[in-house]
Amino acid sequence: MCFSLFLIGGIVTTGYALVSQNLNLIPKEISWSTFLNGDVSSGIAKSLANAPFPDNAAKFERGLSWLVTRDLGPRVREGKNDWLFLNDELVVHQGRVLNAESRVKEIIEVGHQLANQGIELLIVLVPDKSRIESEYLGSQYRATVFSTRVNDFEKQLTHNEIHVINLTGALNSAKQGGITPFLRTDTHWSEPGAEIAAKAVAKSIQSLKITPSPAQSTQIVAQVDKIRPGDLVKLAGIDWLPTRLQPAPESARYNSFKSVPIPSNEKSKSMDDLFGDANLPNIALIGTSFSRTSEFIPYLEMQLDAKIGNFALDGGDFSGAATAYFTSPAFKDTPPKLIIWEIPERVLEMDRNHDEKILKGSF
Known part of the structure; x- marks a missing residue:
């Protein structure tokens, strides 16, 4: 259910950002060289990552993981007595x-x-x-x-x-x-x-x-x-x-x-x-x-x-x-x-x- 909600939320918010022109996926200049060497697809990926919902999804995931499983991510470990x-x-x-x-x-x-x-x-x-x-x-x-x-x-x-x-x-x-x-x-x-x-x-x-x-x-x-x-x-x-x-x-x-x-x-x-x-x-x-x-x-x-x-x-x-x-x-x-x-x-x-x-x- 959570995964489905994330997918739906991402599609809706990203679609709204595109329609309202707050998010531009297509680069201003496109050529065969930029298309073939991956610059175009890389630019689209970066733009999608900066969309409102994906940008905050990681933050929500970290908070939820801590509250549910006491997980602090890959860089931090929890010891005793809140150390x-x-x-x-x-x-x-x-x-x-x-x-x-x-x-x-x-x-x-x-x-x-x-x-x-x-x-x-x-x-x-x-x-x-x-x-x-x-x-x-x-x-x-x-x-x-x-x-x-x-x-x-x-x-x-x-x-x-x-x-x-x-x-x-x-x-x-x-x-x-x-x-x-x-x-x-x-x-x-x-x-x-x-x-x-x-x-x-x-x-x-x-x-x-x-x-x-x-x-x-x-x-x-x-x-x-x-x-x-x-x-x-x-x-x-x-x-x-x-x-x-x-x-x-x-x-x-x-x-x-x-x-x-x-x-x-x-x-x-x-x-x-x-x-x-x-x-x-x-x-x-x-x-x-x-x-x-x-x-x-x-x-x-x-x-x-x-x-x-x-x-x-x-x-x-x-x-x-x-x-x-x-x-x-x-x-x-x-x-x-x-x-x-x-x-x-x-x-x-x-x-x-x-x-x-x-x-x-x-x-």
Whole structure:
């Protein structure tokens, strides 16, 4: 019955859109070449997909599947107590070992290229949410081959003299101390988790004997708890449902920060000051949305008493932000003293067609 109703609804609404000229199926220009190579049929298919009913059918299907069978689609998995997890963390990739080895080699090559330019590299490995919050997985299965994944990657980098910090230990210690490092309905860490991560990263930076600049003082000026919409609810396609029909909403801490530059000593001014380069951060961060959420950067700046150049990208996976930064004027014209490269565990073994080769035309 549902299938029949969908068919009838699609035919009626699409027919009405055609009659009312709100939907154009036929391209303005048709030639034998566009017809034979499939451009005409492809255009019709795209137009039909954007018709009012088909455009909303997928949304209705996601909501109905959740309400009837608790299904969250192919990208999201439901654990216990309304905890949600990203399916990417649980997928065993066929070429996982070779993929990880390929990425290790690439990081080593990047590290050598940067060292030749007098630039330090620090790799920051962010463990999976399903690793740190494993007690909430419920019936979801996390393969045993993942148990040493992030540690093995760390060991390979360390063996090749690449500076690396694995945040698993810091986040697990915070959890034992009563802190919940990750958000319940979101992919990312909570603000307390981001603060713990920032402290661990700052400690690693201090061991590199680099003086972060420009100096600035960062303080928390306000704190409030409020409902935080989870990105996993949106990814599952059920964020349009009434709140009471979604997974239980989550209250999270929100901090507001204020940063004030610290004036430099007049006697220590260099030629860089004359050309304005002294106000540019000598630390650059590349990575993913982990570096753009839960105030991770302000927490790191607060620990270092310095400004950080944030070049992270949402959805950057392994090399998105790195490729964009290494080919940008920001890197070529004003290279930093240190690059922090944040990498989520879940991307370490993904197929290499998900990211580009960084060194290809980057240096």
